Amino acid sequence: MLGIYTFVYSYVFQVKVGGMDRMDFVIWLYAGLTVFFFFSDVAITAPAIIRNVPNYVKKVIFPLEILVSSRLVVAAFSFAINFCLLIILFLLKHHTLHGTVLLAPLILLPTIIFTYGLALILASVGVFVRDVDELSRFFIRVLFYLAPIVYPLTFVPERFYSVVWINPLTSMVENFRGVVFFGFMPDWQKFIGFFIVSIIIFFLGRSCFIKLRPAFADVL
Numbered sequence: 001m002l003g004i005y006t007f008v009y010s011y012v013f014q015v016k017v018g019g020m021d022r023m024d025f026v027i028w029l030y031a032g033l034t035v036f037f038f039f040s041d042v043a044i045t046a047p048a049i050i051r052n053v054p055n056y057v058k059k060v061i062f063p064l065e066i067l068v069s070s071r072l073v074v075a076a077f078s079f080a081i082n083f084c085l086l087i088i089l090f091l092l093k094h095h096t097l098h099g100t101v102l103l104a105p106l107i108l109l110p111t112i113i114f115t116y117g118l119a120l121i122l123a124s125v126g127v128f129v130r131d132v133d134e135l136s137r138f139f140i141r142v143l144f145y146l147a148p149i150v151y152p153l154t155f156v157p158e159r160f161y162s163v164v165w166i167n168p169l170t171s172m173v174e175n176f177r178g179v180v181f182f183g184f185m186p187d188w189q190k191f192i193g194f195f196i197v198s199i200i201i202f203f204l205g206r207s208c209f210i211k212l213r214p215a216f217a218d219v220l
Helices: 001-011 022-048 054-058 065-094 099-128 132-145 158-166 170-183 188-219
Strands: none
Touching: 001 022, 022 065, 022 099, 022 132, 022 170, 054 170, 054 188, 065 099, 065 170, 099 132, 099 188, 132 170, 158 170, 170 188
């Protein structure tokens, strides 16, 4: 996927990011895709997590939240591999790392909380509405293209900034790229704002899951 995106956006559309050469563009792009793939891996699979294991719902006393948590752990493992490869690529190109890379776990915390809360909502609603699978895939594609993942934020006309920043992927990607790739300190105002939104989504997801869980067995 990295190769395809690099070919399309670097060679075909010839996207330029702050005078970077193509190797830097690959690393910059990889940083954004690493965060996106973590989010999308969980969000795309979440609607069917409970629905695909009816025996766990009807015949076994089982904490179903673990199914959602396990999907998050699997995505986190893939993210860890991608992150290590990202660091290796950066070291090969620049022979050093920015000190701000140590802030990456802190920057990723609201992303994890937001993704888990959203997964709880999708997993619980997905038991009742099968179309959630397709809807989630559609909206994730929309979020992908409305976030500065394959193009820099500077390409976005100023009048559309508010639209782009409403997209949760924008906060996820921009702050992660800032500390890992550019060596910038986080935009604390946007970070705190996204962290608050993540907490809200988490509690909404938790509440939704708890309220709908008693009806899972009847539907399945």
